[in-house]
Amino acid sequence: xxSVTQMEGPVTLSEEAFLTINCTYTATGYPSLFxxxxxxxxGLQLLLKATKADDKGSNKGFEATYRKETxxxxxxxxxxxxxxxxxxxxxLSGPSNTGKLIFGQGTTLQVKP
Amino acid sequence: DVKVTQSSxxxxxxxxxxxFLECVQDMDHENMFWYRQDPGLGLRLIYFSYDVKMKEKGDxxxxxxxxxxxxxxxxxxxxxxxxxxxxxxxCASSWGSGGSYxxxxxxxxxxRLTVT
Numbered sequence: 041x042x043s044v045t046q047m048e049g050p051v052t053l054s055e056e057a058f059l060t061i062n063c064t065y066t067a068t069g070y071p072s073l074f075x076x077x078x079x080x081x082x083g084l085q086l087l088l089k090a091t092k093a094d095d096k097g098s099n100k101g102f103e104a105t106y107r108k109e110t111x112x113x114x115x116x117x118x119x120x121x122x123x124x125x126x127x128x129x130x131x132l133s134g135p136s137n138t139g140k141l142i143f144g145q146g147t148t149l150q151v152k153p
Numbered sequence: 154d155v156k157v158t159q160s161s162x163x164x165x166x167x168x169x170x171x172x173f174l175e176c177v178q179d180m181d182h183e184n185m186f187w188y189r190q191d192p193g194l195g196l197r198l199i200y201f202s203y204d205v206k207m208k209e210k211g212d213x214x215x216x217x218x219x220x221x222x223x224x225x226x227x228x229x230x231x232x233x234x235x236x237x238x239x240x241x242x243x244c245a246s247s248w249g250s251g252g253s254y255x256x257x258x259x260x261x262x263x264x265r266l267t268v269t
Binding site for chain 1: 157186188193194195196197198201211243245257258259260261262263
């Protein structure tokens with residue numbers, strides 16, 4: 041079945057460092073891909089999405105490009121801030137899932153001043 | 154802004170109790186979902202619903218049931234709570250008939266359930 045694999049965490053960075061969180065997927069057909077973020081004590085909220093190959097999603101300085109050839113959707117940010125500390129989830133949704141999201145296990149990011 | 158409200162942030166229940174978790178959304182979304190979140194496992198889908206009085210099993214439905222009598226409300230029921238159901242429960246909703254797969258989910262803040 042469809043699945044999402046994220047890099048193991050936690051990831052600890054200093055403020056202004058470059059961030060990459062790896063995400064790869066297995067899916068039939070052409071899924072939509074998402075990154076969600078969960079700040080402490082809150083539910084998940086959509087960070088960005090891409091719906092077809094080579095699309096780039098972006099929001100709040102974060103970017104991710106839908107790479108069909110490598111089945112990847114890695115999250116990047118050029119300069120992280122302490123306020124970016126959160127848990128990040130990669131997810132996919134496709135026609136075979138009819139609207140259900142399949143999530144990766146989540147990656148905790150801690151940014152130190 | 155879409156608001157998804159879960160009735161309790163924290164619940165402590167005893168083994169064998171019947172437990173109700175309530176979720177209400179205010180944006181007339183067709184689709185509603187219940188996930189549980191556990192460390193190292195991410196989010197796993199328990200049940201979902203695309204319409205009133207309609208329900209579908211997710212990946213881990215055992216020990217749970219749901220009710221959707223009104224469009225805005227989706228209840229998760231633990232028929233006889235067990236310690237392995239101690240977890241964070243997240244409700245979500247989205248627009249689109251039949252579960253549009255491009256439609257993002259809007260989540261509530263979660264209910265942390267402890268079963269002793």
